[in-house]
Amino acid sequence: MMLVVKRILTYVVMGVGTAFFALPVLWLLSAPLDDTPTYAVRPPRTFSLDNFASIMDNRYAVASLVNSTILSLGTMVLVVSAAALAAYALSRARVPGRDALIYLLLLLSSVVTGTAAMVPIFLLIFQLGLIDSHFGVILVLTGGLLPAAIFLLKDFIDTIPPSFEESARVFGASPLQILRQIVVPVARPGLATIAVWTVVQVWGSFLTPFILLRDPDKQPAAVLVRTFYTEGGSPNLGLIAAFSLLYSIPVVLMYLLAWSRYGFRFHGGIKT
Structure with missing residues (x-):
């Protein structure tokens, strides 16, 4: 009972x-x-369908989705590429204090893109001449996401048996060849997980693009949503709902595609 x-x-x-x-x-x-x-x-x-028609008539709506795509894919390429190289190096190199360094980077990553760091970040990007540039935003977002991506991907690469690489090294393969032809194919589910996670984080990012991008034509969808409020602060629910639905579809489709292919089973490199 x-x-x-x-x-x-x-x-x-x-x-x-x-x-x-x-x-x-x-x-x-x-x-x-x-x-x-x-x-x-x-x-x-x-x-x-008037709400969708109003969204399509907005000159910034479609452009903002394109801008979000540019920022997300650009950051994803940099994060996945750099995280794969760094995670492989940290996984295989026996450096004193390696684990402490990884945890320190992970701790500092919560500050890089945080509100407290926006003033020095803005000054740095200004001195580099990258204000109002997608590339500047991509660099800042990459710096904030990279430590966590390295942390996650290193644990995945740790499960790949070093014997695979030793066999390739016997036949004269270089470290980059081993990474490209052995480690990356085996670690593909982990790379896909990092890629989807990065895109989701950038897709919903508001503060960094809002501060660094002054031209409305360059601002992403997460920043454009604020314009669907009246001067008194009342939301236009129809426009917000229609735009939010369009805004959500690409990320949902990407997640479903990656899930159907890899399942996001973080088992490690080798299936038993």
Whole structure:
């Protein structure tokens, strides 16, 4: 009897938790199609595509999605490339204090892109002449995400048997050839996880692009959302819902594609 009661309570808690997370998604799917959306989750009273038409008429909307794509892919390429090289080196090199260095980098990564560091970051980017430049934003975001990416990827590469590399080294392979032809193919699920994680982090980044990009034509979608409020601070729910739905689709599709291919099973390099 007690087992049945515990199982029922478990299902109830799971149902409540699922409903708690499902309500915002249901609102996001229904509100853009409603001519007069509210905060309530309900079917559209008057089915309309006017909200999407208004988004398409906004000269900055589509451009902001393109800008978000540029920032996300650019940061992802730098983070994955640099993290793969650094994680491989830290995994194989026996350097005193290696683990302490990794944890220190991970700790400092929470400061690099934080609010407290924005003044020195702004001054540095200004002195480099990269204000209002996508490349400057990509460099700052890469610096903030790289330590955590190295930390995650190193644990994955640690599980790859060194015997694979030793065999290749016997046949005269260079370290870069070993990394490219042996380590990277085996660590591909880990690299995919880092890539998706990086894109998600950059896709939703607001503070850094908002401060470093002054031209509205260069600002990403996360910054553009603020323009869907009136001067009094009241949100235009129809435009916010429609734009948020369009804004979410690329990341969701990328996640589903990577999940269907790799499953995000962080087992390590070798499947048993």
